[in-house]
Amino acid sequence: DAMVIQNPRYQVTQFGKPVTLSCSQTLNHNVMYWYQQKSSQAPKLLFHYYDKDFNNEADTPDNFQSRRPNTSFCFLDIRSPGLGDAAMYLCATSRDAGQQETQYFGPGTRLLVL
Amino acid sequence: SQQGEEDPQALSIQEGENATMNCSYKTSINNLQWYRQNSGRGLVHLILIRSNEREKHSGRLRVTLDTSKKSSSLLITASRAADTASYFCATVSLSAGQNFVFGPGTRLSVLP
Secondary structure: OOOEEEEEOOOOOOOOOOEEEEEEEEOOEEEEEEEEOOOOOHHHHHEEEOOOOOOOOOOOOOOOOEEEOOOEEEEEOOOOOOOOHEEEEEEEEEEEOOOOOOOOOOOOEEEEEE | OOOEEEOOOOEEEEEEOOOEEEEOOOOOOOOOEEEEEEOOOOEEEEEEEEEOOEEEEEEOEEEEEEOOOEEEEEEEOOHHHHEEEEEEEEEEOHHHHHOOEEEEEEEEEEOO
């Protein structure tokens, strides 16, 4: 089945130790998104790729980076995780960037920072 | 600034009852979408309503949109325990660069 896959589902890292979260999709969608969701809050968009074009939200900290080596994969790199970065990280895709598009979400990766 | 805001923040009902959740937003929108999130999982798209539509149905779901009041409601009829989840509205506006802005969500608990 076509889907959005995130690995790992749970990630534990140490304060200041770089960590990479992975997302892959079999939908062949042009757009991939990364959201941060803290407990009992709405998902907050960090950045997205339209094909190879990277679009960073203005308030996304420099500590967060992303790579999209091909259509199927997108990575979220946290260079120096702080305790405040502990959250659920959601990857999503959409077929295009048009205003009528819906987003398809992966199951998320829950990050714990010790 | 936050675009969509849901109320109530939490709602607890008995199985079989109807659940109504509301969403308000601030800027002009192209469409409004509702998503569901089971605890610890990703979001699942439920329904999209365009700015020129007033009401839309999908199974037990009914969504209304009032652009004059900048508000939308999601009604779940004959609720089931499996409907227990958080429900988010998401708006797409030109000022947001076509990106979604999610409201804080309504946490629905359906008691058996």
